[in-house]
Amino acid sequence: MEDARRHYLDLIRHDGVRLSPALARAFAAVAREVFVPDGFHRRDGSRVLPADPEFLRSVYSNDVLVTKLNGRQPISSSSQPSLMAIMLEALDVRPGQRVLEIGAGTGYNAALLATLGADVTTVDVQGDVADRARAALARAGITGVRVEAADGYTGGPDGEYDRIIVTVGVAGISPFWTERLLPGGRIVAPVEHAGMHPVLAAGVSGEASVVCPAGFMSAAGPLAARHEGSHPQPPAGPLTGLEEVSRPRWGVSLEALAYRDLWFAAGAWHRRVTYASVPGREQSLLAVLGDGDRHAAVVLPDGGVLASSDRCAAVALALADRWWSLGRPPMSAWRATLAQAGPLLVPRDWRIGP
Template identity: 35%
Template sequence: MLAEQQRLDTAMTAAGAWPESSPWIRQAVHDLPRHEFAPDRVWVWDGTAYRPIDRSADPTAWAQAVYAGPYDSTVTQLTGARATSSLSCTSVVADMLDSLQTDPGHRVLELGTGTGWNAGLLARHAARVDSVEVDADLAASAAQRLKAHGLDVAVHVGDGARGWPADAPYDRVISTYAVEAIPWTWIVQTRPGGRIVTPWGRLGHVALTVAADGRSAHGWMQGLAQFMPARHAPTNCTYPAIRGAGPPADERFFAHDLAVLHADWHLRFAVRARHPHIHLTTAADDDGAHAWLHDNAMSWANIVTTGGHTIAYQGGPHRLADQLEAAWHWWEAEGRPDLYDFGLTVTPDDQYAWCHDPDTGPRWPAPHT
């Protein structure tokens, strides 16, 4: 296993993915190898479904799945056909821990224990770590692994959206799963000046600082990442289910090159910030790039490239291709801001995304609890 671990470490170095400002992270990852927190069965996507790999049956394939690469996660639990827990990719784990800016004296609350690996890394640096896991079986397994490594982590069974008020306030709070809205309980349980890092929506993670009066939190996006949603988050509808079989209500030429949308994640994040209700998927083939949009309710759009032209078909009460095009125009007129130009503000009654400046920049309502 040492060879696989070394290969991943080398790949992280080549990618510049080890945070220079937090050298403790690399040492912690070295001291707590991924494979020691992975279950004996993991899952890989074969293009159509998840396929199990058992350590006893194929140890080489199992090790390759656990140490696939800096940008590859390892699925560690399947519920039905849905992946519900994973070892997150090492590059994003390192980036989020760096964004958390933890000091050795800090008390940290982690939401989403999973295998226990992230909590273990934190425990190598922080004074105390509490971790909350909704799945009692996962919590028990993680607690055993952490204890076996001599790590003092208090693992609790509960809903991460509620935090863990018994031991609040915390200096730092980190979520290992994505939320569409930041639970206000997280701000309440973080001390003024404290920091919260969480995947937000479907594309990036944000670092929020709690205001001195504790009545708001705001901060900048920190990086691109795609995380699993909260366990009890509503299951998203599929595009075919919303599209249905009827004819489109509208058909027209689409002015932009979809290849840009397919390749540029910063553009896609700008669309997400302006229109959080839009679920966007893209693909490319010999004809060019294509896009599928839906609002998880009744509206849909299909934008296809064929014969050198790009055509938008759409239906439902909202014209999603029009909204995409308007957001694209704005992004270009604004100088093509990247993900790091965006941020989020949270108050007891409101949440909104903004660009360039939290007070004077353009802003858009975000989902809120």
């Protein structure tokens, strides 16, 4: 088991993910298998049970463990550990701080927070999920965590917090969270942007910055509220009728992270950006949808553009060229101000720089 945990830390650190000594000790100390006692589903939908020979190896992989489905749709999980590590480092938890977690999931993330010395309250809108998280924390011998079945939008039981972390994709920041945040506090949350859920960090000042790219299961209710600045939902099926309007222009094909940087920038500059699938291509692509979603254009990782209308093609080309001409700014360079939009605070006026 010690070898498995050691390998687990190596997997989390892969691709440059930073683990502070305290967070490394927390990942090494908390038994992840205790939080999936009934097994889980992999990304491909296959089921892994505790009796299976590959159970522990799969548990200590750097991958999401899906623990509840609605039909074929995942609705609860233990997140990818490297993403958890990035978010926890961004949260910058100190011993003795009070932390509110929105989305209890399996309870594993709350266990890591408690092991870091935090006093944790975790809430989940699904009562059965909260019950299982509470039982798992007890089995793991984790103290200092309060689990509540409550609406994440309101933040559950009364209280003020030094840190708030959100582990479900949301359309914006709940004003109830900012009201509960103590001076100098921080919120880390995955907020919808162009079909993704990049993780944002925000403080009491209302200024937000980008931590990293991510994809999360989406919340329901007010936390999923559409607003005038919302990007379109990804098309339900593959885009068809696309023709090549621009051949590869950059001399290189962007790697996955750089392509997400382009994607984010395009979404910051234009509200009709999302993602879509295209026949014959495995990965989802940055898409610009026309009004009414009848026409579209996609930007390929090599700078080529496919489109079904001249207007969408012109927008896609302009967005790609703008990003390239600015020196390919990374997602982490972007800043925004949170502003009220319906029931949520959403990023406005995206800009590059401090």
